[in-house]
Amino acid sequence: MTFEYAPAPESRGIVDLKSSYGLFVNGEFVDGSGTSFKTISPATEEVLAEVAEASDADVDAAVKAARRAYTRVWSRMPGKERAKYLYRIARIIQERGRELAVLESLDNGKPIKESRDVDIPIVAAHFFYYAGWADKLEYAGFGNDPKPLGVAGQIIPWNFPLLMLAWKIAPALAAGNTVVLKPAETTPLTALLFAEICQQADLPPGVVNIVTGAGATGQALVEHPDVDKVAFTGSTAVGRMIAKTVAGTDKKVTLELGGKAANIVFDDAAVDQAVEGIVTGIFFNQGHVCCAGSRLLVQESIADELLERLKRRMATLRVGDPLDKNTDVGAINSREQLERIRELAGIGDQEGAERWSAPCELPDKGFWFPPTVFTGVSQAHRIAREEIFGPVLSVLTFRTPHEAVEKANNTPYGLSAGVWTEKGSRILWTANQLRAGVVWANTFNKFDPTSPFGGYKESGYGREGGRHGLEAYLKEGGLK
Known part of the structure; x- marks a missing residue:
């Protein structure tokens, strides 16, 4: 017997799609100084929104905002206070889970049952997990007085837009760093909704900044002299370019690249x-x-x-x-x-x-x-x-x-x-x-937030997730 499935569509009504989006810098949405691009639905090819493409000047403004927030607020804040913000973000993600799942499937093309039942729950779990680490860093195995690195430039791919954001941002914030994140140009919308969640959680301005754009925007972020740490998930070819760019600098790098499992x-x-x-x-x-x-x-x-x-x-x-x-x-x-x-x-x-x-x-x-x-x-x-x-x-x-x-x-x-x-x-x-x-x-x-993930050879280096995921965002106390 063959069963016929009647359509069971999830409503798009829960998502408030704007016609255009700016950049998220210093806690506010701002117009970009560059051009803009369209993000489309892979399932229908309809234009979902017009999105600002960050110029070098926009990236510079975001990095400066992250540096100010790092120096004046976030790195000085006790770990137990940082944890409160991470817990708050995690709870808001759960509360707005259906909205995030629908937007992720619209912008990315993945089935709603994957974004709803896999991606979003793991996103919230990462923020909960690293919130628990924020006041316990001295027990993470990286010295008695580990210190944050500073400003992290993070570039994420289009296959798991919000999940990769969580993998990057949660440990960075728990360790006391501030962030400038660039989502993939084909899937920027959930990152921009996450920016709204940062506002809703009253996260101090500049702790998280989001700059949208394509390869040139990412390159400007990697090359910026005031970025202390680069984290990238994507293709091996781009990973090689990033490794060459940061060679000879003091920047720490983690690369999670391709695979052929x-x-x-x-x-x-x-x-x-x-x-x-x-x-x-x-x-x-x-x-x-x-x-x-x-x-x-x-x-x-x-x-x-x-x-x-x-x-x-x-x-x-x-x-x-x-x-x-x-x-x-x-x-x-x-x-x-x-x-x-x-x-x-x-x-x-x-x-x-x-x-x-x-x-x-x-x-x-x-x-x-x-x-x-x-x-x-x-x-x-x-x-x-x-x-x-x-x-x-x-x-x-x-x-x-x-x-x-x-x-x-x-x-x-x-x-x-x-x-x-x-x-x-x-x-x-x-x-x-x-x-x-x-x-x-x-x-x-x-996948589980408590378990490290990463590869060997051309699959990159460094680990994300678990206690190991903190190492990329910490230095031992007393070291520059």
């Missing part, structure tokens, strides 16, 4: 459970996940059975309106990203891999790509080596655990991995061999 399924794994983990690993958020399990390594003896069940499960995924509560896979974030996915999928066809896409009817407007799996893939295929950042899975097989580990580690990236087996000893052995910052066992894409 291996999801390893052994022959004793619970197959249906593994299939759910594979689907979550690559099709969650349309595959727009740095740690997505985009390479499936399955033991040869169960490969046919697992692929049959995987395709059957993929055929049930519902692709469409991100604001429909039934939707499993939403829209690709931008036309540019869609073209990138199509290009690499086309190269997979040319190199001889076999493509299978889930049968689904794609909307006429917007940016869409069906959940897709490639079989017959070798390690030489570009789709097995390059980050596609879309709902595309490459399947390889292995015979022995050693072969699985060799294939999994045969990548310039090292952000995450997954292991599926009933044997605890095999989980521990495999995890110990994998060169990845995060290894999930019999699950995938599980």
Whole structure:
């Protein structure tokens, strides 16, 4: 029997979309001195709002506001007082959670059930968690009297706009730093709503500043001489440019970059459970996940059975309106990203891999790509080596655990991995061999603010989350 799903749309009425947005500097919304750009809905291509593009002068004003707030207020404030502001922000995020979730899905294209049930709760949890650290920094393992760095310049990507904001801002504020944050140009709206939340929480002016724009705005922030710390999440190519820019300066840097995670399924794994983990690993958020399990390594003896069940499960995924509560896979974030996915999928066809896409009817407007799996893939295929950042899975097989580990580690990236087996000893052995910052066992894409996240090799350096996430924003007392 086939069940037909009636649409269950989430109302847009809860969101008060303005026709235009300025910059958030020194606690106020101000007009930018540069040009402006449009942010659009990936699902419908409708213009959502006109957004100011911060010029070098605007970035300078934001950094100066952050420096004043750092010197006069925030770094002097006792940790227990800073914690009160973080707790207040966390509670307001919870109170306005539905509004934030709808706006995130509108601007980003991800399904409402992901933004509502995953992103926003974890955003609030990060602020709650780091609020708890604000008056306990001397117990974090970074000396008896750790000090904040100063002004943090933070640049976040478009795949998890509000979640990446929380990962960056919460530990920075808890440690006593002030912030200038640049959201991605395709997804600025929830960052600007967060600015309103900062006002609602009575956060002292200048502690959080938000400058919108594209690459030039980010470059101005990274290059600014009065920025003490740069935190970036995004592509490896841009990460390299940032590393070169700050080389030879005193700026501290953390980079969370790309990935090409291996999801390893052994022959004793619970197959249906593994299939759910594979689907979550690559099709969650349309595959727009740095740690997505985009390479499936399955033991040869169960490969046919697992692929049959995987395709059957993929055929049930519902692709469409991100604001429909039934939707499993939403829209690709931008036309540019869609073209990138199509290009690499086309190269997979040319190199001889076999493509299978889930049968689904794609909307006429917007940016869409069906959940897709490639079989017959070798390690030489570009789709097995390059980050596609879309709902595309490459399947390889292995015979022995050693072969699985060799294939999994045969990548310039090292952000995450997954292991599926009933044997605890095999989980521990495999995890110990994998060169990845995060290894999930019999699950995938599980995040918690208490747990550090980060990678090796071209996946960047530094950790976000947990006690480790404070280290990037602290220096030991007595050191300059």
